Amino acid sequence: MKKGRKINEESRKVLSLLLEKGAMSIGEFTQIHFKGEMPWDHRSVFLKMHDLKRGGYVKGREKNNQSFFHLTPKGKMQILKYLHLEKLRIKKWDGHWRIVIFDLPESLKKWRNYLRAELKNNLGFWPLQESVYITPHPVIGELDELLKEWNLRKYFRYLTVSEIDREEELKLVFGLK
Incomplete structure (x- = not known):
């Protein structure tokens, strides 16, 4: 391969x-x-x-x-990510948005770029801004475990919100009704 x-x-x-x-x-x-x-x-x-x-x-x-x-x-890691994403596809949305905000220092630039790709490609997040990502899926627990394992948790904040402006656009992005 x-x-x-x-x-x-x-x-x-x-x-x-x-x-x-x-x-x-x-x-x-x-x-x-x-x-x-x-x-x-x-x-x-x-x-x-x-x-x-x-x-x-x-x-x-x-x-x-x-x-x-x-x-x-x-x-x-590859198969667990795939199985996790498959699990997300079949879950019913609970109406809450999960938002991740992070600010990694320049010395951790490689990690920052890796985490952006990880959030988008493997955890089902969508970028709102360069360091702000959103998902309708309850994946904060998994993300938190990874960040603790990598000693990066202190650079992240999590929000769970029930309302957000331009929500219809986000629903289209995630295929929600």
């Missing part, structure tokens, strides 16, 4: 299985049947694992003459 390339549905299935099972061999993958699909053959699983390994999403190890694969931290 080339760097920067998006993960396709088949790769998500592999990552989801590894998240659920911990580690699996190629042989174990060939035993799995997805509804409405042909079972995977040994070669296609091997190629998929090779792509995911090159992308840094999985690692392999040998045990009893078999290759077992498990998620890397990058792979785990």
